[in-house]
Amino acid sequence: MNAQVYTIERQKKLFDFNKTAFPFLKKYLQIKFFFGDGFEGLPTYAPFNKVIITAAAPFVPPKLIAQMKTGGKMVIPVDEGDAQRMKRLTKQADGSYTEELFDSFSFVPMLGGKQNGK
Secondary structure, X not given: OOOEEEEEEOEHHHHHHHHHHOHHHHHOOEXXXXXXXXXXXXXXXXXXXXXXXXXXXXXXXXXXXXXXXXXXXXXXXXXXXXXXXXXXXXXXXXXXXXXXXXXXXXXXXXOOOOEOOO
């Protein structure tokens, strides 16, 4: 696939585990692991063509939209509670985005900050 993949984990224990748990993927993908806050994204590596969020965000994080290329796409489950709506966002040249809505799903919540706990 020759894709460059960046992943952010806010829990230190999962971050450490993920860096060593998927060696088989390294032969297919170039993966960079980061310990940080997913709401902040990775501005140093932006702009991105595609962004996939794998936790339920209470809102679409503006910093993540800002880090997308014009025409870039984001897939994100949005809302709090038991179910979230899956959205596909496409960034426009003026910085806004169009939104497509899909079915409801249940995801773990997207939380800010970092957690160094055990």
